Structure formats: C-alpha cells, structure tokens
Amino acid sequence: MYGRKAFQLVKELASGEKGQLTPYNSDLFDQVTAECSQHHLELQSLIRKIQEEGLDVQTTRNSEHYGSLIHHLSLVRNKRCLMAYVYNRAEIIRSLIWKVGPVLPQEIQERLSHTEEEYFKRHSAALQSYMSRLDLDLTVDMVPPKDPYIQVRVLDDIGVVLSDDKTTNFARHSMHFLKRTDAEQFISRGLMEELTD
Amino acid sequence: MAKFYDMDDIITDEEVVSVVFEKAACGVGIDPSSETDSVEVGSKVELPFWLAHELQLRQAVSMNVPTCFNQKTRLEIQADSACVDLRSRCPFFYEFGCKIAPLVGVRTIGPLLLSAFKSRYKEVLTKAHTAAFPAASKHLTILTKEETNLYEAAQSSMTAFKRWRMGGPRFQRASVLGRKRKSTD
Numbered sequence: 001m002y003g004r005k006a007f008q009l010v011k012e013l014a015s016g017e018k019g020q021l022t023p024y025n026s027d028l029f030d031q032v033t034a035e036c037s038q039h040h041l042e043l044q045s046l047i048r049k050i051q052e053e054g055l056d057v058q059t060t061r062n063s064e065h066y067g068s069l070i071h072h073l074s075l076v077r078n079k080r081c082l083m084a085y086v087y088n089r090a091e092i093i094r095s096l097i098w099k100v101g102p103v104l105p106q107e108i109q110e111r112l113s114h115t116e117e118e119y120f121k122r123h124s125a126a127l128q129s130y131m132s133r134l135d136l137d138l139t140v141d142m143v144p145p146k147d148p149y150i151q152v153r154v155l156d157d158i159g160v161v162l163s164d165d166k167t168t169n170f171a172r173h174s175m176h177f178l179k180r181t182d183a184e185q186f187i188s189r190g191l192m193e194e195l196t197d
Numbered sequence: 198m199a200k201f202y203d204m205d206d207i208i209t210d211e212e213v214v215s216v217v218f219e220k221a222a223c224g225v226g227i228d229p230s231s232e233t234d235s236v237e238v239g240s241k242v243e244l245p246f247w248l249a250h251e252l253q254l255r256q257a258v259s260m261n262v263p264t265c266f267n268q269k270t271r272l273e274i275q276a277d278s279a280c281v282d283l284r285s286r287c288p289f290f291y292e293f294g295c296k297i298a299p300l301v302g303v304r305t306i307g308p309l310l311l312s313a314f315k316s317r318y319k320e321v322l323t324k325a326h327t328a329a330f331p332a333a334s335k336h337l338t339i340l341t342k343e344e345t346n347l348y349e350a351a352q353s354s355m356t357a358f359k360r361w362r363m364g365g366p367r368f369q370r371a372s373v374l375g376r377k378r379k380s381t382d
Contacts, residue, residue: 001244014208066220084204
C-alpha cells in the first residue's frame with residue numbers, strides 16, 4: 001500500500017521511549033524518498049496522457065485524473081511523514097543539550113545521522129555564544145536548588161581540577177563538598193553522583 | 198494543519214477503512230484484487246484513512262463504517278465498556294472516531310464514543326489512584342493511547358501529591374502572625 005513505509009518510519013520513532021532517540025533509519029528514509037520520486041514520475045505520465053487526449057488538466061475528471069490524484073495525495077502523505085520524522089527528532093536533539101550538555105555520549109552519537117550531528121553542534125554553539133554574551137550558564141540549575149552546596153562522590157578518576165580559587169584532586173571514590181554549579185557538569189556526564197541523606 | 202508534525206495524528210490517519218470506488222482510477226496499484234494497475238467503478242478496496250478521506254471529499258469513493266465501530270464492538274461496549282480491548286481494535290479509538298463520524302453519516306458513533314469514554318474514564322482514574330504497579334499492568338493492555346496518557350497523568354499527579362504530603366509544610370508561618378494582636382479599639 002502507498003505510504004506504508006513512511007508510516008513505519010514514523011511509527012518506529014513514536015514507539016521509542018518518550019524523549020529518547022531511536023537510531024536514524026537512513027535505509028527506510030531513502031526508500032521513502034525513492035517512492036516519492038516514483039509517484040512523481042507516474043503523476044507526470046498520467047498528466048501527460050490527459051494532455052495528449054487534448055483535454056484540460058484543470059477540469060477533466062476521468063480515470064487518469066483520479067489516478068494522478070491518488071499519486072499526488074500519496075506524495076503529500078509521504079512528505080508529511082518524512083517531515084514529522086525529521087522535525088520530531090530535531091526536537092529531541094535540541095532537548096539533549098539541556099539534559100546531557102554540549103558533549104554527547106557515544107551511544108547517543110551513534111544514533112544520529114551526519115546532518116543531525118551537524119545540527120546539534122551548531123545549535124549548541126549558538127546557545128554557547130548566547131550564554132557567553134549573557135555571562136550566565138543557562139543549562140545548570142534546571143530545578144531550583146535548595147542549597148548552593150552539595151555533597152558528591154566521584155565515580156571516575158577525573159584528576160586535578162581548578163575551580164574558582166583552589167585546585168581539587170577528584171580521585172575516584174573520594175567525597176567532596178562542592179558548589180552545585182561546579183558539580184553539575186560532572187554529574188550530567190556521569191562522573192560524579194550526588195549524595196543525598 | 199495544526200497537527201502537521203504530530204506523530205500520533207499521523208498514526209491515527211493510517212487506520213484502514215474499506216471504501217467503494219465511485220469513479221474509476223488508472224495508473225495506480227492500490228487494488229490487490231485487480232490484475233491491471235487500475236481500479237474499476239464499484240470495486241471494494243481497503244485504504245488508509247488519509248487517502249480515503251481526501252478521495253471521499255472529491256466524491257471519488259464512498260466510505261464504509263470501519264470495523265472498530267461496527268455492531269459487534271458496539272454491543273460489547275454497551276455490555277461492559279471497561280473490559281473491552283480497544284487498543285487492539287484501534288490504538289486511537291476516540292481520535293479516529295471523531296475524524297470518521299462526520300464522514301460516514303452514522304449518527305450513533307458520537308454517542309457511542311461519549312458513553313464508552315465516560316464509563317472507561319471512571320475506571321482508569323480509580324485504577325490509577327489505587328492499584329499497585331504489577332496489578333495494573335494487565336489492565337493497561339486494553340487501554341487506548343489516549344487513555345494510557347490519562348492514566349499516566351493521573352498516576353504522576355498522585356505521586357506528586359503524596360510527595361507533597363510527606364514533605365511537610367513548605368510554607369513557614371511568618372513569626373508575626375503567631376503573636377496575639379492587641380485589640381485596636
């Protein structure tokens with residue numbers, strides 16, 4: 001049936017968990033665009049047939065007209081599915097900046113297409129330049145903190161880090177009392193965890 | 198076209214409707230029973246809703262009532278709506294019903310949707326507020342997507358309420374309010 005492949009593409013994305021990316025299905029995407037060009041060719045040949053019979057394309061309502069109409073509708077439908085696929089993925093990709101930060105972990109990176117990677121990079125660059133103009137990091141403190149300082153445990157060897165006025169050695173399993181803003185970038189990368197009592 | 202990018206809407210539009218062609222169409226391979234690549238007048242074909250809808254608007258086809266709104270389902274819903282497995286019939290039962298109702302000219306679809314939703318909604322809310330997670334999973338499989346969304350919303354608001362209640366008072370009484378006021382006269 002026409003449009004079935006495009007529907008599968010959308011369904012694949014919709015059946016994934018909310019806010020999570022499924023791997024970019026370039027194979028199916030290309031098949032749908034190929035189907036689109038096929039529809040376009042058949043649409044053109046049907047219209048040519050109408051013209052050859054000397055009829056007016058605008059007003060004729062013969063079987064060729066309805067055939068070309070079906071092809072046209074299938075094209076529009078395929079286009080809508082493809083657009084929705086790209087649009088909804090782009091929305092998730094934008095939200096990733098706020099959730100995981102400007103550096104994507106490997107397993108998410110693998111799910112993006114090449115253009116999507118480029119989009120993510122440019123979007124995060126735009127956000128960075130805006131934030132540097134404001135002189136304010138907007139991606140931290142997404143939930144208003146109760147206390148500016150938190151207790152954290154280091155999960156991985158980070159090494160010596162310079163923060164504000166002092167240097168700290170973040171060795172694995174060591175515990176620290178840090179400013180929330182300093183710790184947040186490490187927590188979002190999974191290098192530290194917050195200790196809650 | 199406010200829902201152009203809405204994936205749920207796209208999935209709803211893919212529901213199959215059986216139609217009868219009133220105009221012939223050639224050069225298309227949508228009728229599997231036909232040997233040539235054309236559709237004759239009067240042939241019965243299963244089409245996805247997005248195609249059937251547009252063709253119906255141009256009077257090229259006439260739509261039949263889809264199976265998920267037929268007499269059998271109707272009787273089941275009237276018998277005990279809360280136990281009917283609507284998801285396997287149509288994952289967006291209500292959305293699809295709203296789309297199809299004005300097109301097929303059957304006046305009973307609207308009241309059917311309303312009565313089904315009213316009685317099932319009650320069930321969904323009670324289950325969401327009371328049932329523990331493992332007990333609820335069986336009940337979840339028969340809900341449509343719309344009902345699942347409601348169920349999740351109800352459950353998250355219930356946990357938020359519980360957390361708020363356990364968290365103790367968030368607002369501290371201003372010390373000045375505790376003092377007895379002198380009478381002003």
